[in-house]
Amino acid sequence: MLFEVSGLSVEYSTLDEVSRAVNDVHLSADRGEVVGIVGESGCGKSTLALALLGLTRRNARITAGSVRLDGQPLVGGGLGEKQLRQIRGRRIGLITQNARSSLNPTLRIGEQIATVFATHTGERGARARAAAISTLRLVGINDPERRFDAYPHELSGGMAQRAVIAMAIVCRPDIVIADEATSRLDVTIQAQILDDLQRSVQEVGSSLVLITQDLGVIANYGDRLYVMNAGEVVETAPTPVLFETPGHPASVSLLESQLDLPERELRLRGLPVDGRVLPKGCWLQARCPFMDAQSGCRTVHPELSDVGTGHQVRCHRASVVLSRAAELTR
Amino acid sequence: MKRYILSRLAQVIPQVIVVAIVTFVLLRLLPANPVEGIVGPTATKATYDQEQQKLGLSASLLSQLGRFFDEIVHGGFGNSWQTNVPVTTEIGQHLPITLQLITMATVVALIVGIPLGYVLSTGRGPRRRQHRFLRIFSLFAGSQPDFWWGLVFIYLFFFLVRIFPAPLGILSPAAVAPQPVTGFILIDSLLRGQVGTFADALDHFALPVLTLAFVVVGPIMRMTSQGMRSEVNADYVLYARACGLPERRIALSIIRNGLAPVLTLTGVLFGVLLGGAVLVETVFSLNGLGVYTLQSVLALNYPSIEGSVVVMTTIALLVYIVMDILHALLDPRVRSR
Amino acid sequence: MALAEPIPSGDEPSPVIADEEIILGYPSLWAHVIHSVRRETLPKVGMAIVLVTIFLAILGPVIAPYNTTAATNSVNQPPSMAHWFGTDNNGLDVFSRVLAAPRIDISTALLATALALIAGSAIGLFATFYGGRLGALAIRVTDTLQAFPALILAIIVVVLTGHGLATIVLVIAVLNMPLYARLMRSEVLRIRDRAFVEAARASGLSDMAIAWRQVLPNALAPIVAQMSVTIGWAILATAGLSFLGAGVPPPTPEWGSMISAGASEIILGQWWPSVFPGLAMALTVFGFAVLADTVQTALGREG
Numbered sequence: 001m002l003f004e005v006s007g008l009s010v011e012y013s014t015l016d017e018v019s020r021a022v023n024d025v026h027l028s029a030d031r032g033e034v035v036g037i038v039g040e041s042g043c044g045k046s047t048l049a050l051a052l053l054g055l056t057r058r059n060a061r062i063t064a065g066s067v068r069l070d071g072q073p074l075v076g077g078g079l080g081e082k083q084l085r086q087i088r089g090r091r092i093g094l095i096t097q098n099a100r101s102s103l104n105p106t107l108r109i110g111e112q113i114a115t116v117f118a119t120h121t122g123e124r125g126a127r128a129r130a131a132a133i134s135t136l137r138l139v140g141i142n143d144p145e146r147r148f149d150a151y152p153h154e155l156s157g158g159m160a161q162r163a164v165i166a167m168a169i170v171c172r173p174d175i176v177i178a179d180e181a182t183s184r185l186d187v188t189i190q191a192q193i194l195d196d197l198q199r200s201v202q203e204v205g206s207s208l209v210l211i212t213q214d215l216g217v218i219a220n221y222g223d224r225l226y227v228m229n230a231g232e233v234v235e236t237a238p239t240p241v242l243f244e245t246p247g248h249p250a251s252v253s254l255l256e257s258q259l260d261l262p263e264r265e266l267r268l269r270g271l272p273v274d275g276r277v278l279p280k281g282c283w284l285q286a287r288c289p290f291m292d293a294q295s296g297c298r299t300v301h302p303e304l305s306d307v308g309t310g311h312q313v314r315c316h317r318a319s320v321v322l323s324r325a326a327e328l329t330r
Numbered sequence: 331m332k333r334y335i336l337s338r339l340a341q342v343i344p345q346v347i348v349v350a351i352v353t354f355v356l357l358r359l360l361p362a363n364p365v366e367g368i369v370g371p372t373a374t375k376a377t378y379d380q381e382q383q384k385l386g387l388s389a390s391l392l393s394q395l396g397r398f399f400d401e402i403v404h405g406g407f408g409n410s411w412q413t414n415v416p417v418t419t420e421i422g423q424h425l426p427i428t429l430q431l432i433t434m435a436t437v438v439a440l441i442v443g444i445p446l447g448y449v450l451s452t453g454r455g456p457r458r459r460q461h462r463f464l465r466i467f468s469l470f471a472g473s474q475p476d477f478w479w480g481l482v483f484i485y486l487f488f489f490l491v492r493i494f495p496a497p498l499g500i501l502s503p504a505a506v507a508p509q510p511v512t513g514f515i516l517i518d519s520l521l522r523g524q525v526g527t528f529a530d531a532l533d534h535f536a537l538p539v540l541t542l543a544f545v546v547v548g549p550i551m552r553m554t555s556q557g558m559r560s561e562v563n564a565d566y567v568l569y570a571r572a573c574g575l576p577e578r579r580i581a582l583s584i585i586r587n588g589l590a591p592v593l594t595l596t597g598v599l600f601g602v603l604l605g606g607a608v609l610v611e612t613v614f615s616l617n618g619l620g621v622y623t624l625q626s627v628l629a630l631n632y633p634s635i636e637g638s639v640v641v642m643t644t645i646a647l648l649v650y651i652v653m654d655i656l657h658a659l660l661d662p663r664v665r666s667r
Numbered sequence: 668m669a670l671a672e673p674i675p676s677g678d679e680p681s682p683v684i685a686d687e688e689i690i691l692g693y694p695s696l697w698a699h700v701i702h703s704v705r706r707e708t709l710p711k712v713g714m715a716i717v718l719v720t721i722f723l724a725i726l727g728p729v730i731a732p733y734n735t736t737a738a739t740n741s742v743n744q745p746p747s748m749a750h751w752f753g754t755d756n757n758g759l760d761v762f763s764r765v766l767a768a769p770r771i772d773i774s775t776a777l778l779a780t781a782l783a784l785i786a787g788s789a790i791g792l793f794a795t796f797y798g799g800r801l802g803a804l805a806i807r808v809t810d811t812l813q814a815f816p817a818l819i820l821a822i823i824v825v826v827l828t829g830h831g832l833a834t835i836v837l838v839i840a841v842l843n844m845p846l847y848a849r850l851m852r853s854e855v856l857r858i859r860d861r862a863f864v865e866a867a868r869a870s871g872l873s874d875m876a877i878a879w880r881q882v883l884p885n886a887l888a889p890i891v892a893q894m895s896v897t898i899g900w901a902i903l904a905t906a907g908l909s910f911l912g913a914g915v916p917p918p919t920p921e922w923g924s925m926i927s928a929g930a931s932e933i934i935l936g937q938w939w940p941s942v943f944p945g946l947a948m949a950l951t952v953f954g955f956a957v958l959a960d961t962v963q964t965a966l967g968r969e970g
Contacts, residue, residue: 050568053572055568055571055572057568058563081577084574085571085574085575085576086574087574088571088572088573088574089572089573089574089575090574093573094569094572094573096565096569096572098565101564101566102565102566102568102569103566103569104566104570104583104587105566105587105661105662106583106586106587106660106661106663107583115575115579116573116574116575119573119574119575119576119579120574151662151663153662153663164569167573345811345814348811348814349811352811352815353823356823357823357827360823360824360827360828361827361828361829362826362827362828362829466709469953469956469957469960470953470956472956473899473952473953473956474949474952474953475903475906475907475945475948475949475952477907477910477923477926478945478949479945479949481926481930481933481941481945482942482945484933485933485936485938485942488934489933489934489936496934497934601816602817604816605815605816605818605819606816606817606818606907608818608819608822608911609818609907609910609911612911613930620819623819623822624911624913627819627823627826627827627913628826628912628913630827635823638819639815639816639819639823642816642819643814643815643816646814646816647814
């Protein structure tokens with residue numbers, strides 16, 4: 001397995017409170033695979049994305065787990081900052097959702113991309129520039145020679161996003177993490193950008209971890225899916241299996257809200273769980289339409305268990321969900 | 331970029347004109363009577379009228395304004411009512427001292443303040459005590475009266491411990507002033523090879539520069555810290571790390587991007603120093619433009635006052651433009667505004 | 668001389684408060700300030716200094732041990748048990764004069780700041796709210812005032828009008844008005860299009876009522892933060908003017924003129940006539956600076 005994440009946990013601390021943003025996440029991606037991570041907003045996806053590179057925002061820290069890329073530990077392996085820096089950008093690339101603010105506002109985009117290339121390959125000047133230009137072209141930017149000299153604020157949202165994609169793949173990394181790469185963009189260009197993203201990544205030969213709220217996106221591109229909620233992985237399955245037979249209430253909820261199925265009552269109620277105050281038992285008990293005290297929802301925190309080939313669900317009521325959902329998606 | 335510079339320069343002219351007019355009119359509207367100041371309270375009407383005529387104050391306000399602008403267009407402000415020397419000449423003699431004083435003070439404050447501000451921005455680290463001290467210091471220094479501190483420094487560094495010379499002007503009585511080339515004593519003495527005079531002048535500048543730098547370093551530290559802090563937490567910094575860029579490069583971009591507000595502040599501070607120089611010049615007996623202006627005001631010497639105010643304002647506005655240009659060089663987003 | 672910190676130009680949204688609106692206005696802001704003062708040492712010190720100064724401004728001349736303006740023969744005595752701060756070159760007790768001086772400096776500063784604040788904010792509010800071209804013009808006019816070298820302008824007006832306390836107060840007020848006009852304008856621009864103002868308008872409230880009830884409370888916070896800065900500057904301006912002989916005329920006890928009177932003696936080693944008043948002033952302006960910083964931080968934390 002190219003990319004293996006095991007038991008990854010990230011905590012936020014604000015003032016005097018501690019909140020779990022990511023909790024004991026396991027996931028993996030093989031060469032050439034496109035793996036999707038889906039979940040409602042606030043489920044910890046962005047925190048996870050950063051943590052996959054061993055990074056956190058200022059008031060967060062990785063408290064447990066490991067991330068291995070081709071055997072090398074990015075997290076939990078005691079690798080020094082210098083070595084980590086050699087892996088980041090070179091062997092693993094990140095695409096963020098706020099593209100324009102991820103770019104240095106005072107440098108030209110071409111220069112920024114070329115710098116990433118130069119840093120990791122040692123090739124500067126003309127070769128770095130050429131690499132940047134060809135990557136810009138690859139991600140779908142027309143007239144890349146001219147756009148090389150553009151500043152981030154001169155670019156449209158879509159262009160900026162493409163520039164960030166270029167930055168992520170210019171060194172032909174083994175794997176690319178795309179964190180909601182199109183969420184902030186106009187609906188009309190989202191599909192276009194995703195196309196360009198997936199195509200570029202494929203051409204470069206990288207694996208892709210596509211993090212998104214949008215199931216439609218993943219339906220088209222993903223090989224395998226992980227569903228996240230409240231910082232945990234609650235279901236994982238090959239894409240077609242998840243769409244036909246989802247086993248977790250969160251997955252059903254996502255499907256229902258996005259595929260516009262007739263029934264409303266199967267959605268998760270209310271707002272995402274507060275990571276600072278987690279209840280005993282299943283964390284979703286207050287929101288879940290399938291909740292049943294008899295099954296232990298209030299007392300025992302469910303573990304991921306197999307319900308089929310390559311299909312795991314973290315739910316005491318999985319069998320009920322499966323049969324109910326099967327009715328829906330027929 | 332050029333368009334930006336030109337448009338900024340174009341904005342200066344109307345502002346200077348407005349300031350010139352307001353000053354001119356203000357002087358003539360306020361109750362003070364320079365004519366009486368010259369001829370005395372017991373003069374005859376004839377003498378009074380004659381003097382008033384001579385000073386040009388008998389004409390209507392509008393025609394006076396007309397003459398004033400006529401003079402400016404010909405590159406002057408008229409002659410000083412006290413010495414009958416062209417005001418521009420006198421300003422030319424006094425301005426260099428003030429400019430040297432302020433420029434050196436600003437440079438010193440930047441050299442000391444920016445690094446300290448950077449340290450301050452790294453927030454609550456292991457070095458708690460130093461940060462607290464720096465923070466309190468910047469708050470303290472920025473609020474202080476420069477004229478009093480000048481006196482304190484004189485007492486400490488001249489009277490108690492004789493490090494610096496007596497605050498009696500720009501040169502010791504024994505030193506030989508260089509033949510003027512630029513009018514700036516520090517430059518001229520070097521150009522004439524009079525290193526001793528140069529050192530002497532520098533010696534005399536030391537305490538006043540220290541005084542001004544002291545009150546200016548506080549705001550610079552705070553603004554640097556603020557600017558850096560907002561950059562340190564920026565998304566692009568995190569993303570640069572995600573791309574594996576070396577810390578040194580990231581630190582450089584933080585500094586470069588965070589510097590912009592400091593530039594603007596420096597321009598403003600320069601302008602404030604220019605207007606407030608009179609205080610320190612008085613304390614150290616420096617014959618700068620501030621002292622010249624003060625003395626002109628006390629003597630009701632209108633042309634000199636007008637000239638000084640216009641010159642000070644123009645310099646300040648030009649300095650703002652320079653700072654804005656530097657800002658635009660550093661931050662391309664400004665250029666398209 | 669202390670320097671008023673530059674503020675954003677009138678057309679950008681104020682950076683001081685973040686999006687979360689302080690709709691409840693000052694109660695939460697003051698709660699924050701008081702909280703800071705209670706918790707940390709520095710705000711405590713600042714508040715203490717300010718309170719002492721105000722106390723002296725009111726009662727200083729009353730509790731002073733010696734007469735503060737009647738010249739005596741004991742000229743230039745160093746500090747002693749009889750004269751804690753020594754005497755100056757007119758034989759006046761420096762300690763008494765230091766106690767009495769805040770009355771002039773502080774009341775001038777407070778009055779001038781209040782005037783600048785009220786007039787400036789009013790101009791800013793009406794110019795922006797009723798706005799349009801005329802409003803923008805009014806702002807431009809106040810802006811050009813800022814191009815003047817402030818101290819020089821003050822010197823000119825005070826000297827040419829005949830030194831008077833009223834003149835000093837007025838000049839300082841006028842010099843600081845543009846700042847408040849722009850602050851207010853900046854806030855109004857930011858708030859004017861917010862939802863709750865729209866709602867108020869839709870429910871038929873007059874412009875005036877909206878300005879007063881909705882816009883004003885929310886715009887007040889950064890203005891209050893700026894107030895303490897202006898007070899500090901005003902104290903320095905008053906003292907500076909007096910130091911140059913263009914301000915409060917002697918023998919009224921005033922920090923600047925006291926320092927000036929003692930200045931020529933300092934080279935001779937007689938430090939007490941200048942140092943003590945200056946020390947009092949230095950502490951006072953520092954106190955106000957700390958207060959300003961506390962409010963600013965509270966605002967920052969609010970957002």
